[in-house]
Amino acid sequence: MSFFQAYKMAIKSIKANKGRSFLTMLGVIIGVASVISAVAFAQGSTKSITDSIQKLGTNLIQITITGRNSNRDMSYDDLKKFAEENSDVIAATAPQSSTSAKVKYGSTNMDTTIIATSPEYENIKNVHVTQGRFLLDFDLEYRQNVALVGTAVVNELFENRNPIGEKIKINGQIFKVVGILEERADGATRSDDDQIIIPVTSSRMVMKTSSIRNFAVEATSADKVDAAMESLKAFLLDIYKNENAFRVFDQSQMLETLNDVTSSMMIVLGGIAAISLIVGGIGIMNIMLVSVTERTKEIGIRKAIGAKRKNILTQFIIEATVVTGMGGIIGILLGFSIIKFVIGGLDLVPPVYSIPWALIAFGISLLVGIIFGLFPAYKAASLKPIEALRTE
């Protein structure tokens, strides 16, 4: 008996037993689809966390001055000068004073975070405008009272009006809105979108202090972060003579946390995938056992009229392979549809299509299908034909 003949026989048998074939497939479909979508959800969550942390800037170094120096504080100009001298490790610097302030537009009031900074802030922190413009050197040089507003502020203060060109009062000072910041969170109050950026040189009256105590520094690359930090620490120690007067820190702690989160997510994910596959596998196993057992008589008839053991086994292997293979393909399509329409539709996490996981799920289902199809078929094929014929 040729392989092609065995294949035709298996297809015929699958078609003749549509209900049973479908049930067998269902186990595979559920197993594969649930693995694919669970993995996609976990990978999507991981990706969105990673992305949002990386949006903050992985080359970012923060400096906070906590102490005082009787002679002089480090000014932004000092830092800028130092950065220019160390341009091999430091790419950019920006002052970053922040305070909470009352903002008024017409008769509407709100409290929001004010960040006073320089044009370099845009690239260091990945903060961009969707309308209008960012801060310019000109604004700093001429102490322009201009402001960039986050979307939460736009929603709260301006409702449906275009804020560009409008005048607002920040702690009593009049500022002109020149740009709208790109949405980073979801436009809600108390999020990253609930902020206003103004030039550092125009901020004295708003901040009610002249000293700038926070700075953002961008290293030239991720592997230069450590070198940049070392040189900054040395520079600051030279000014303040006290290691406790300042803090220099980077995102590495955050990245470590991220990695922890990612790896525990992967463990959870692996667990979900394993459970789905076990459940699917048990389904496949049951239906295969039942289907072969109920066909013992058929096996007996086939043997009585001259089928050898390997003929029977070939037929059952092909049947199991075709059924679980078709189930696997449907499962992959279903899984990808779930990713596209459910995960993508809910817009909770970015959809991730993982081909390796799809193949793993497919492969394991196929293996389970074949093994548990083969085992009872082997048993039945080894029966004496007369014993197989006697079963009803």
Next chain:
Amino acid sequence: MEEHREECLLEHKAVQEGRGATLTETLIEIREMWKIYQINQLQVQALKNINLSIKKNEFVAIVGPSGSGKSTLMNMLGCLDTPTSGTYILDNEEVSNLSDDKLAEIRSKKIGFIFQSFNLIQKLTALENVELPLIYTGVKASERIRRAKLALEDVGLGQRLYHKPNELSGGQQQRVAIARALINNPPIIFADEPTGNLDSKSGVEIMNLLKELHKKGNTIVLITHDNDIANQAERVIRISDGTIVEDRQVI
């Protein structure tokens, strides 16, 4: 008158010679065959020292009450089961100690089965059921279909090729089974209570079909508990309690 008598004599002689030729060809030879089943602590001797030979083109009925061992004997003769001891020579080949797969090969080439319960595969059409033995002997698809169609036409089912067993009457199903048994042109056909599940009219039809096959030169071994059926054969072997108690030619 004289001429006619001579003709008759000649014919008679020819028949005798013909039979003489077949007499020399032994198809089945069984010597000292035992079959003992071990059921828990209990030993059941289903066949006790059976000696039997069947020649080509014989029509033999094995008859006996249920539990007599006739089905066990048929299973041994049909290579569906192996004896505990003894020898079985089928068509000049010792088969009592062959492997499972070798026996399958013997069954596919030398034996055709007709069962009481037809044993057709329910999901396949009449044509596919008849084709099945040819698949296992490796016959090409076009040849298979041609031969299966012919075989079904021979048993009068040319109009029922694409019917499933449950769309056919009992008699028709048994005809499909007969077509299946004949498809590989086996030297011997075993019929185990072939009329047992049929009404009397269909039973008569099936018996006539078997007789016809016998006339065409087939060797037929019929297993039955019914003396009337058994007496339609040429030779009756009566079995009781695992031994042959009678072996006679039917006149």
